[in-house]
Amino acid sequence: MAGIRENMRENNDFIPFLTLREAVRNGDWKGVKDFLEQRPDAVTAKIEGFGRTPLQVAILAGHMHIVKKLVERMSEEELKTVDDNGFTALAEATCGGNYQMAKCILKKNKSLVRIANINGELPVVLAIVTGHIELARYLYSLTPIEDFKPENSISGAALCTQAIHMGALGKSIQSASTSSPRYETRLSITDQVRNPERDDQVKHFGITGIKQLYEMKAVHAQSRELLQLMCRVVTSTSDDQQRDQACVYTSIYRSIYDGNVEFFLDMVQTNPELVWITEKANGRNILSYAIECRQSTIFNIICGLHEKNELASEMDFGGNTVLHLAGKLPDSTVLSRIPGAALKMQRELQWFKKVESIAQPKIKEHMNTQFFKPWQYFVKEHKNMMKDGERWMKDTATSCTVVGTLIATIMFAAVFTVPGGNNQTTGFPIFSEEKLFILFIVSDSLSLFSSSTSVLMFLGILTSRYAEDDFLKSLPTKMIIGLSTLLFSITTMMIAFSAAVLIILQKSWMVIPVIWLASVPVTLFVLMQFPLLVEMSVSTYGSIFDDKKKPLQFTSRSI
Template sequence: MDSYVCDAIILAIKSGIIEFVFEMLEKNPDLVWTRDQRNRNIFSLAVLHRQAKIFSLLAHHLKNALTCSVDVNSNGMLHMAGMSAESTMLNRIPGAALQMQKELQWFKEVEAIVHPKVREATNEDGLTPRELFTKTHEAMLKSGEQWIKDTARSCTVVGALIVTMMFAASFNIPGGNKQDTGLPIFLPKGSLMVFIISDALSLFSSSTSVLMFLGILTSRYAEDDFLTSLPTKMIIGLSTLFFSIATMMITFSAALLIMLRQQSWIVNPIICLAGVPVTLFVMMQFRLLVEMSISTYGPGIFGRKIKLTFN
């Protein structure tokens, strides 16, 4: 087989040029047996460089023998998933915790594909794939733990402040209470009901948010916690915090309408300004929330399940 052709397809796999790889394999299916100078096949290279689209494309060419093959250091395909990624793909993921989650997802996906005996195979250093993963991801694990703790601490402070304000607001109804019945003076007004409902929603959601972030801070931060447990808590915490900020602004706006209902020239601009904190929070955190949700509950690394039958 022409060495230039082999070098070209290896470089394309490392770079993630899916169209080139597809055309090459269409013209010559035997290229699936291509190996680099360290005896790594193209499937192992796709895993090592975290090229999910390339691996998914190659999946229907995958043979049992290829999942069991090793390189010059006795590293198999699952060992490649256990190595720290030699790829710029991780740099596109915000936050060390999400990067750790993505690495765990890669390892779990490849582990489900390879032959069962490969999962406990050792390389020349005597390390199984899981032991190699733990060793090469120590720094990422610590960075992920620090990142998620810092985020949780900051959000806990914000959530606690909202809880305090909303709890106090529930006992300080705008306009006061009637002396004879103790009921709010503006009870018949629809804006007062908006105030009461939004205050309650903000109080409950911010309390939930604080509890979620406290749950994050008291977690044990084991490797597998970054797969689902910690991201789920962070998703719930950020979602409820966002909702509590939005309902807090509605509570504030409703209070202004009740007290200054005849002064629309000043009420309307202030209500418009009340949307600024919500907008800023969305701009700063919404992208992280969406990416974390997709990464945790999305279709997976390869977008579909890849199954092999082992004889």
């Protein structure tokens, strides 16, 4: 009841301004003007939820003409009015990406760029976080560099992090004054260096792709330089609270999630103690999190650390070991990159087996807080995936079995009805001495044998027990052999057909188009099935894990 009374009280606070609020929302300047002439103080009043002022309501409603008129009536000090979240009218316009409204407000009071919200975020940070890059460049050009210093706010670190994430770095990165014991990094996202002569040449020759590539490389180089400077700043402090406020730990875990190898590697190599950080929400270390996110490259890097065994023995808040996390079903975005449910299941098994190889033997029998051992947890989490994989395997095998059986039947019959017929006296084929006839017989035999082999392989898939381990090697191997031999049988069948046509028609004009058409089925089959065959072969006989990786070498960088 207390909460209801509080809401009623807050709503009652807005009642005197209902007329003003409706006029602002509807874009009725006359109504707004009439109200403000009677109540001039209402220009900074909180007339809507979250303590929004009339100017903020006008910005949210998108009424540019109301915004201009209100800014004209308000003093510089009145424009500094904030809502309950510490948002000024400029911050509101920034979040909405309204460049013209922001420009209009700043024309009256440029100091608004220095007012942060209750989270300590300056307007320029809000702009880049919400993806409004051009507006961020404009706001950055008006924000004093001292506002980005660590002792003044967290905005400098947040701006750098978001600029890297959004790919919004400019053309230069400069280190700021080194008079402070820290390094501050200036991110010149407004500094758009252009070479007019070069641009004209690019346009003249129409090779804008080269220009884009150049800019991408420049941004990447700047990102690396900025990252190295940030690493030095992190090295200069061992205070956990300062690192946490600077989003160091969050950034490392984000780099693991995104697979940002360069960022992760630079941070860990420069700051060896960061390998021991744990995630606040679940208590997972960097190895556990890399396994959970299925980031094989970062996993390989961590396995090159001497601390690998200790990291692999730690558990999270749920009592989950690294092997439990290998058995946990990953995020759908990770699995979406792998085609087919069977290959997804195979990849999950590969992860489980790999983590099992680095984990201590006792971990295999450890129960988490849900009373699941690692393998039991894997089976539970992948129950639906295994069913989908079994269905996919059986459907594919059934379809291919029908095709293989038809080819075997046709090729078997073709041997006894050779082109040109048989000699009535000797019983031998009339064209038995022709080279094309030998080609026909050999191709026919190869097609028959390979199609029979493919049918046997697909029958093996259909009669498999479909245990979890079968998806690791057994089933994929049978599918690879079956698809390979089926592709070979279709190819040799078309060769046999073409040889028979050449024998019968000899030099007829129909030979070339017939042979050309004979290649169409082979081409179609290759286009449809060959990518799957390659993907399955690489997944089965290749490896995403680098077992020969050398221990990671740490480097020390002076400040």
